[in-house]
Amino acid sequence: MEKGNNVTVFILLGISKNKNIEILCFTLFLFCYIAICIGNLLVIISITSSQLIEQPMYFFLNYLSLSDLCYTSTVTPKLIIDLLTERKTISYSNCMIQLFTTHFFGGIEILILTGMAYDRYVAICKPLHYTVIMSRQRCNTVILACCTGGFIHSASQFLLTIFLPFCGPNEIDHYFCDVYPLLKLACSNTHIIGFLVIANSGLIALLTFVVLMLSYVFILYNVRVHSAESCSKALSTCGSHITVVVVFFAPALFIYIRPGTTFPEDKVLALFYTIIAPMFNPLIYTLRNTEMKNAMRKVWCRHTVLE
Template identity: 80%
Template sequence: MEKSNNVTVFILLGLSKNKNTEILCFILFLFCYIAIYIGNVLIMVSITCSRLTEQPMHFFLNYLSLSDLCYTSTVTPKLITGLLAERKIISYSSCMTQLFTTHFFGSIEIFIFTGMPYDHCVAICKPLHYTIIMSRWRCNAIIIACCTGGFTHSASQFLLTIFLPFCGLNEIDHYFCDVYPLLKLACSNTHIIGLLVIANSGLIALVTFVILMVSFFFIWYSIRAYSAESHSNALSTCSSHITVIVLFFVPALFIYIRPATTFPEDKTFALFYTIIAPIFNPLIYTLRNMEMKNALRKVWCQHILLESKQLF
């Protein structure tokens, strides 16, 4: 199939056509993005500059914060600037780049989410062998596997989309470039490509979600015999993780597990895994993590003291 080059730019229709709604969304999402940026940077610096980086759980949290920041940065800045623009234009090359990076960092985040319960399972079920099983070599191997899986997934999505012929229609009914809205604009039969997208994005989301739920059930089953305090601590950690996972996966499953169709509600559901879930990550993993809160106090209080001494 020969690809048509008639379309060089796309017009993003965005979230709303109401200007007052767009201004309100601009203020809200700007605040969210600043909070996501500051929260994740604080987590990464605090873990890197403390002994928490030696602990597998915080080792994964460090990379989760990095992928979280990169992931939301592929979508949110364009969304925020577009809310104040008269015409929300994105070039063809920028659109394809956004599609690739969104799926790349998003799938890395999904795979890290899947790796973290494995760490919890080992800590709860085999505490005596925990340091041996969760060695730094294994932690690095898990992160490398997450990045490899992310690249494989995003490259396949990119290749399914880059060769689509666009003959004139260029209005994307979304606030960022994604596969299904682009399939709607293609001037060719995209039924097979739609099935491949379901087999790729949909199955990845579904399988990882099932693995995560099974992991948490296994953890819950294993801690029944623990003391009340240990039971409470383990459930607190797991409930935080489950909250983020539900916010991220349920909307993603709604969009990607169905046939290649688009609904007006898709934009609202996409906000959950592009902005809302990322803003909850720093809050949940710091406010409900005593070690993380202690590291934040220690690192940043020392930094403030050093600066004050240099001034005097």
């Protein structure tokens, strides 16, 4: 497993050593991944096949579903396969690829959620200027900025890890390759790199979360003078987005905002933003959204009639 002084293969310890729990998790996560694929594809097809794609909120939701699908696919398929195998291994190169893609799509998702919060702020607080401010060109620029930001974030994490020397233990106490579990295996002093990871992942997640919460504070502040019906509509419009933000950010902040240490609970918490959030996003945005439900009904009823 070692070549010279470098580890070429890592062993993933996975979620549990209990075979019965692994079989149960296999069934559960397979169901979750199928639900993620079907749910997000339904949202993407329904939005792109209807007039909703012209509205900024659904334009961003379309890309959020796409990033959800890509993000979870960097981790979940291998997790499902590993749950049925006795020896869970991943090559060094595949580990680095997984690290890069996970943070790339995760970074994009965080930034898209921020863009969606800005869209809701403009829609509720500046309705007369909404169409001008949130033009299609502006929306495309936001998505491009999200992809660029995700790449910069991911490249930073990748560069912090790629040069680490691995010459001893090669067992990663996780179900996928992430920065902190890898820092634990490096045979060099990683304190400085650990603080750089906090500055990158931790502070980005924290600042983004604060910006998101502030946007809702401004929204509530602006609608306070309006009627109860307007307040209710504003809260309903933002409710879905707030739910998604909390489910995604709360566990991510707990893991990345602290110094470079790992806890057994990290694996369970990571499930929230790698599997649970991508699975619930389509449900949260469709079950509480009349326009989305109507669009899905029209699109899929039309396809059924044509067949």
